Amino acid sequence: MQALKIEGIRKTFHQTEILKGIDIAIEPGEFLILVGPSGCGKSTLLSMIAGLEQPSSGRILLGERDITALPSKDRDIAMVFQSYALYPNMNVAQNIAFGLEMRKVPKPERAATVARVAAMLQIEHLLERRPAQLSGGQRQRVAMGRALARAPQLFLFDEPLSNLDAKLRVEMRAEIKLLHQRTRTTTVYVTHDQVEAMTLGDRIAVMKDGQVQQFGTPHEIYTRPATVFVAEFIGSPQINWIAAQRQGAGLAAHGLELGLNGEQAAALSAVGGECLYGLRPEALQLAGEGLPGRVHMIEPTGPETYLCADTPVGRLTARVPGEVRERVGDAVHLRWVPEAVHLFDAGTQRRVA
Template sequence: MGALSIRNVRKTYGQTEILKGIDIEIEAGEFLILVGPSGCGKSTLLSMIAGLDVPTSGDILIGERNVTYLPSKDRDIAMVFQSYALYPNMNVGENIAFGLEMRKVPKAQREEAVQRVAKMLQIGHLLDRKPGQLSGGQRQRVAMGRALARDPKLFLFDEPLSNLDAKLRVEMRAEIKLLHQRTKTTTVYVTHDQVEAMTLGDRIAVMKDGLVQQFGTPDDIYARPANRFVAEFIGSPAMNFITAERQAQGLSAHGVSLPVDEAALSGQGTVLYGVRPEDLRLAGAGAPGSLPATLRMLEPTGPETYVLADTPVGTLTARVAGKVEQRVGEAIGLAWAPQACHLFDAGTEQRLA
């Protein structure tokens, strides 16, 4: 049995079904990401794991214990909120120790726990300060310290980095990953940011409309997205899609032949042909095996450049390393390997190959 088991969990508010049968299981020490757009149900699911809400049906187990209807205080969990939820009238040390004090932990043990997590998070010099004297990143460290002091079975993070600026988000993401590597505590982390999902998670549950669209490792989800939604949501820029006809001799769109593995050619009819921007490479105009294109826009990011190009099969985005020498309006070629394509059913949008 896993460290966390979510079994056919459903949640209904009136006539509105928020969660439509969620099944997830992770092992002890794993880092689970719940990712998806706003309104997909990920925060509702986290609230049920935390004991802040109860399912309409289904079960939630932590270890071997069914906690579906247990109050939060009896679940041996610790939660880090988006808003930090620090007590403004207490200093950092008091905030970290507060949960232990409420559980009647002896003072000596509380002080030992505060010093332990302060050292781990490098906030020992902040223990006497009030939250109002701290930066956003420091407050987030204190919130994590309060959770760590508990030494719980399960850490829960509710979009903890969304209030931070871009640079600090990257730094704190690394802090959370290092923290998990040190503590090995089972963790559930909610985010709408696919970069956080890919960099932090051992397992990812991609959610949409109250359903898990795909559950697997970051590599699984990136390399073999289960449907068009997952393919577009995971990866930046999003996957390019071309509507194509599958025929005995190959795939074609608007009279243009598309590279594809022979193994993917069983069957007939219309398919969605996907190729990731990073799998496209720029070639000279008229290069053999390339798709003719006109360069519409360049977006340099420093280490990479996003290239928007008009082609006979639609506008495609390429993500290429370094600086692009070609100029807007110039004729180019786009090429990619047959193995780089992803095929989805045009009707159901589910993966074919």
């Protein structure tokens, strides 16, 4: 049985269709990521799972229950928002216990839960403080503590880390991962950050304009992106594109023949004409021969260097280990293996093979 099933969900606000038919199903204990650019409908979808919005059509099943029309409070769901929305007049312990109190959980049990959650999040020393006396990261922990106190059937997170500074974001990301490993509560997590998506998700739904472009594991999404959009959205530095045309049985750009793997070569006959030939930066190697280019920019990051070169087929970025000897203006050659090529039909924007 699936833990959560989203079936044909559509949502229209003021004659504008915001969600255009979403279908996603996840297994018990899974960590689902909804990722996509701002405005693509992630929060709207999450609000419908939470019961804060009603879909225009479609169904949502939590386990075997159809919860589409169920009031939010009866759904057995806990949610952590981007804005922590703590009660300012209550201390941390009261904030964590609030939901339990509403459910008339006896006091000794409430105290035990607060102690357990506080220990898990390492906020035991903050229990007496008010939200105003906490840092952003501490407030975020309390908001998570409030959700964790419930042991719900489903956790929902809406960009919970986006108000934190970069270092804290990385720390909290690891904590959310550890918490999930420990509790195994089925989770839906919204983010626009591709690194959060890749590092946290068991599976990822990449959304654009109210539709799911691809639903798969982080590995599938990265190694076999289904569309041009997905290939561009996930991966940093961004995938390189070479605009290419069919030439005989193969593919060429600016008169240069481009290598294809067997599967792509076989599928090429079904493509209209124009193709996008995609190379991830790590697929490009500096070599003694290959595609000639001239170094445009060098960005060292420490463990690796991004080397950007102008070539006859356009500007390409290579991601190479360690430091490079090359300098801006130097002549270089770039090489790659056909197995590393991502090929897309420029017309349909979909993957070829």
